[in-house]
Amino acid sequence: MPEEVLFESESRMDGAEIASVLRNVANKLDDGDPVTFAAGEESVTVDPPASPTFEIKVERETGSGPDETSFELEVEWSESDGSDAEGDVRVE
Template sequence: MPEEVLFKTEEQATRTEIADALRDAADQVESGDVRLTTDTEERTTSVPERPRFEVELERLTDSETGEQRYELEYEIRWTK
């Protein structure tokens, strides 16, 4: 199934800024309507009552440098 990215943003932020964004996102998910915005883009979607929720923590190692990085992902998924 081909993937189509409808919205994406990535930026450096403090833990406090991330926690604030996650609290705001949680309130929006609970309401059922999520609004995603940047300075140049806006996207709104409705989240169903019982979507699938996934939490994943990964450790990735760069094959050239051996440097390790971690990714903590929260994912909400549903079909239409």
């Protein structure tokens, strides 16, 4: 299935700034409110269902340059149905 990027932003931030962004998203999800992502003149608002799928991925990229480690947090849902997710994930 083709992918359409609706919004993308990448910037260097310290841990406290990243935590603030994640906290704002978490608060919106907790309240059941739509989430708006904005950078410069670009913005997109999404309205996740009550029980979307939540994916955590940790990767290490190796190759010609220095190794790079990253983690990704993904919240995903079908626009045609509010599919319920399964599982219990903790951040420790």
